[in-house]
Amino acid sequence: MAQIELTGLAKAFKTGPVFSDLSLVAETGEIVVVFGPSGAGKTVLLRLVAGVAEPDAGAVRLDGRDVTDAPPETRGVGMAFQNFALFPHMSAYDNIASALTAGRCSPEAIKGRVEAVAKLLKIGHVLQHQPRELSNGQKQRTALARALAAEPKVLLLDDPLRNVDAKLRYEMRLELPSLLKASGSTVLYVTQDYKEAMALGDRIAVLLDGGLAQVATPAQIYREPASLGVARLFGDPTINLVPVSPQASPAGPRIELGGKVLHLPASYAHAAGTDCVLGLRPEAILAADRPEPESFPVEVVAVTPLNEKTVLLLRTDDGRELLASEAGNEEAPRRHGPAHARFDAAAILLFEAAGGRRIAPRAA
Numbered sequence: 001m002a003q004i005e006l007t008g009l010a011k012a013f014k015t016g017p018v019f020s021d022l023s024l025v026a027e028t029g030e031i032v033v034v035f036g037p038s039g040a041g042k043t044v045l046l047r048l049v050a051g052v053a054e055p056d057a058g059a060v061r062l063d064g065r066d067v068t069d070a071p072p073e074t075r076g077v078g079m080a081f082q083n084f085a086l087f088p089h090m091s092a093y094d095n096i097a098s099a100l101t102a103g104r105c106s107p108e109a110i111k112g113r114v115e116a117v118a119k120l121l122k123i124g125h126v127l128q129h130q131p132r133e134l135s136n137g138q139k140q141r142t143a144l145a146r147a148l149a150a151e152p153k154v155l156l157l158d159d160p161l162r163n164v165d166a167k168l169r170y171e172m173r174l175e176l177p178s179l180l181k182a183s184g185s186t187v188l189y190v191t192q193d194y195k196e197a198m199a200l201g202d203r204i205a206v207l208l209d210g211g212l213a214q215v216a217t218p219a220q221i222y223r224e225p226a227s228l229g230v231a232r233l234f235g236d237p238t239i240n241l242v243p244v245s246p247q248a249s250p251a252g253p254r255i256e257l258g259g260k261v262l263h264l265p266a267s268y269a270h271a272a273g274t275d276c277v278l279g280l281r282p283e284a285i286l287a288a289d290r291p292e293p294e295s296f297p298v299e300v301v302a303v304t305p306l307n308e309k310t311v312l313l314l315r316t317d318d319g320r321e322l323l324a325s326e327a328g329n330e331e332a333p334r335r336h337g338p339a340h341a342r343f344d345a346a347a348i349l350l351f352e353a354a355g356g357r358r359i360a361p362r363a364a
């Protein structure tokens with residue numbers, strides 16, 4: 001059953017609309033990541049679900065019950081928001097336990113639960129500290145622990161790793177999914193970090209330009225982004241975008257790139273005659289020393305070895321810069337200078353230049 005069901009939600013402030021006609025469903029136990037750029041309205045959306053703000057239009061249903069007009073404390077929703085909201089005169093332990101003392105738990109059960117959650121979030125050693133004695137990351141994890149300890153049916157998490165340092169953030173990204181799954185809660189998780197979204201979400205809801213641009217699994221969003229706007233938000237380095245005007249030809253739609261005539265797969269034949277934007281993820285561009293069929297000459301301008309990949313900055317003969325990435329960085333170092341590139345035909349993306357919608361390939 002749908003635990004969270006949002007229908008036609010709209011919210012505007014004096015400064016203008018944040019979003020309109022927003023609908024989203026999260027199934028029981030599902031983790032839905034609400035992802036989008038700063039200011040897209042992610043926090044506003046959580047506030048509407050929590051009941052601390054009212055929508056201008058639309059309905060919020062939790063567990064099948066219409067709670068649109070219900071006060072926050074009756075909704076059975078747990079929250080950890082960016083601004084921590086810890087009780088300043090209570091220790092971290094008491095802050096976390098406060099979620100439980102309100103219910104009917106024995107002192108032993110409370111202690112066990114607080115310590116278990118604190119251990120998972122690596123704050124076991126600071127449980128007796130007051131909030132002012134905690135780092136921002138520890139405060140944030142204390143707030144997260146408090147929300148988790150209560151085992152709410154619906155858990156709203158607003159960028160809980162924002163103030164956590166890079167190493168811990170990486171570890172938490174690995175550990176949080178099982179922690180959240182074990183809680184059994186249905187989770188709406190807000191982040192601005194696409195890697196976090198992909199690591200944590202059963203599905204990702206991309207909030208962009210006043211509405212949900214796409215709601216799908218991380219793999220679907222990466223491989224089949226609904227629009228240029230969505231494609232740009234996922235990937236590091238970001239996707240290469242090249243304006244092209246495919247023309248029909250027997251070998252597949254013909255385009256020009258780097259002064260060469262190349263062909264798109266026949267499954268894009270229906271795009272001929274449309275102004276398009278070719279989307280090439282860095283890993284879909286393959287660089288080689290020798291020309292190959294459908295390759296185009298490039299200059300390797302820069303080579304940046306990262307841990308798990310090497311990023312190449314390529315310049316085409318007509319001056320366009322493309323970023324390519326290769327797995328690993330242990331091969332013989334690639335030399336700067338002339339080379340050839342081609343793209344992995346199975347991994348290309350094509351978008352309408354007008355409006356940015358993705359053009360899906362069609363079976364030939």
Ligand SMILES: Nc1ncnc2c1ncn2[C@@H]1O[C@H](COP(=O)(O)OP(=O)(O)OP(=O)(O)O)[C@@H](O)[C@H]1O
Pocket residue numbers: 013014015018036037038039040041042043044045192
């Ligand atoms: N109480 C308010 N009064 C007026 N404007 C508001 C209010 N709350 C939010 N806004 C505006 O609504 C828009 C969305 O804000 P929101 O905080 O939801 O963005 P966000 O996607 O969570 O961004 P971030 O990732 O930076 O936290 C912003 O333009 C913000 O200025």
